[in-house]
Amino acid sequence: MNNLRTSRTRLAGAAATAVLAALCLTACNDGTGTHDEGAAATATKSPSSGALSSSSGPNSSSNASDSSDAKPAADSKPAPHTPASKAPASSGKPVSCEGSNTRTVAAPLTRPVNHMLLTVTNTGGASCYLYGYPAVRFGEAQAVPPVVEESQPQAVVTLRPGESGYASVSLSATDGSGSNGHIVKSLTVYFHGPAGNESVGAGAHPSLPAKGVYVDDSLKVTYWQQSMDDAVDW
Incomplete structure (x- = not known):
């Protein structure tokens, strides 16, 4: 009777060990493992980085152009002030x-x-x-x-x-x-x-x-x- 219980216990332990080994093997070979999750995270971040890079490129160029346009030309100077002409005024004593x-x-x-x-x-x-x-x-x-x-x-x-x-x-x-x-x-x-x-x-x-x-x-x-x-x- 004792021998039967011992055999069952060993059989259950061996089965558990086999299941654990199978799970480890499956985790190592599956594409959704830890390594793949890191790659997925990297892939998720890449488009965001790429979008930032591509949008900052044209915007930077546009901003530079706008800044250049906002500055007056080197040879642009305000016109000299010319006093308005006045009608002839009466001069001398009436x-x-x-x-x-x-x-x-x-x-x-x-x-x-x-x-x-x-x-x-x-x-x-x-x-x-x-x-x-x-x-x-x-x-x-x-x-x-x-x-x-x-x-x-x-x-x-x-x-x-x-x-x-x-x-x-x-x-x-x-x-x-x-x-x-x-x-x-x-x-x-x-x-x-x-x-x-x-x-x-x-x-x-x-x-x-x-x-x-x-x-x-x-x-x-x-x-x-x-x-x-x-x-x-x-």
């Missing part, structure tokens, strides 16, 4: 406007009828004052016509270089009530000084239409105005 520092134009108006517009432009280098009203002389007249008192502006008209002032002349009565009507073909315009009752400087001689203009005893003028609209209102 003077009285008169024939030598202005240009005067006389133009007949259709509205109001029987009227003429005088335009005086400052051609000098300093501002000038148009005092009072134009002292006009048509043809050989010995006296100058009166001024429309209601047309007096609130301030003296000041002309900077290049600017213009205006006055209108009522040549004849629109209803035919004027007397001593006649045609004139020449005009002289004189300018007043600060006192308002004397002429200063040279007179102006604006041209009239070739056929002349018709005037009568109702002839009168406005004060000098800063705007054309104010001048033709009278």
